[in-house]
Amino acid sequence: MRHGTGAAQPNDLGDALWMPFTSMRQFRDAPLMITAAEGMHYTLADGRRVIDAMAGLWCVNAGHGRAPIVEAIRKAAGELDFVSSFRMSHPGAVAFARALTELAPPGLDHAFFANSGSEAIDTAIKIARGYHRLTGNGGRTKLIGRAKGYHGMGFGGLSVSGIGRHRRDFGPLLDSAHLPLPYDPQRMRFPHGSPAEGAGMADALEALLAIHDPATVAAVVVEPVTGSGGVYPPPQGYLARLREICDRHGILLIFDEVITGFGRLGTPFAAQWAGVVPDLMALAKGITNGAVPMGAVLAHARVFDAYMAHSPEGIEFAHGYTYSAHPLACAAGLATLEVYRAEGLFERANLLWPLWDSAAHALDHAPHVLDLRTIGMLCAIDLAPRAGPPGARGADIARACLDAGVLVRASGDTIVLSPPLVITEDQIRVVFDALAHALSTTP
């Protein structure tokens, strides 16, 4: 069916749009169309307002449509719509790089801009490989990811991804190996934050390095807290142990903080929460409160300095994107950081954490619940799958929540939650009441 060029009605689907990570056939049967957003709420095409318990897609940490961010984007669009970042720059890029590095742990002193989490991770992987080559270790090209890791959809991120379904269809990836998920469902089920025991699970890295010659490994890439793969908090001390092992073998440690950055765990980044400084950190999502696409890599001074010291002439890092440091994204990012600061949203996440944790774990014994994990302002609920195709129960529970006025995300039969950090205590109760009702009324 073809449509003319007239403005589409909110529920007029046409056939031109091919959507990411969506069953197009199911979507056409039951389209979820959203027409507006404000604060904690989305407006659906039928006019209903629902609580957004996912901060969009783990990104709108300050809530939707925040006036200072909207205004900054408007102003930037009028002043400097675009400028290349190849051999030139603009004050917004300089200011935003400085602001991000000031927020980061000491040593992460340089920001390279991209446009998404996928680009940030691919950039980080290239920085790591280039670093080794420049410092006389060109044989270090292999990458180590982790089971259930999600690092976007570029070929670099996909290579370290630990989600088989995402990798299956796309041919050979970069040379990589994977750590096991540091989570023992027998001992760790229903965790409230990081399990106390289990730091030793990081020794799986030593075991991998006994198979893959460490002198061939460029980097270990992990999310400090596994996010899209199902919110798995790392055991206490696990990340520090990874750091030690990487140091012992001259391997760079890359934290993918695309979800954990910007207050999810009550600190600017998970690195500060864990007390572990990676060599490279990938950022996106909350970097602009989701308002303009942007990603960034923060690089440790020793990595950046090596590029400067070992490149005899010309361009030190032959990489970049047309829209790196786009003026609208930098303006949105600067305004976003100011909203986070002025409203104390990272501290707010810390204050809300205990209530979030107890409201979530009140569902531990609800029907269908196999496991429930919380950390910071994140939660995942594993549901017993129904007979038949996987994901049916998860989809039904998400639909029942929506009917009750709360948008949650079903990832197969796991429900994930990651609300804007401006959520109120009452709204936290509304979210978990809706889930309790959905769990007890959905077969």
Ligand SMILES: Cc1ncc(COP(=O)(O)O)c(C=O)c1O
């Ligand atoms: C940890 C992590 N890394 C990378 C990405 C990819 O980000 P993007 O979708 O912006 O490319 C995501 C997206 O969900 C993510 O959660």
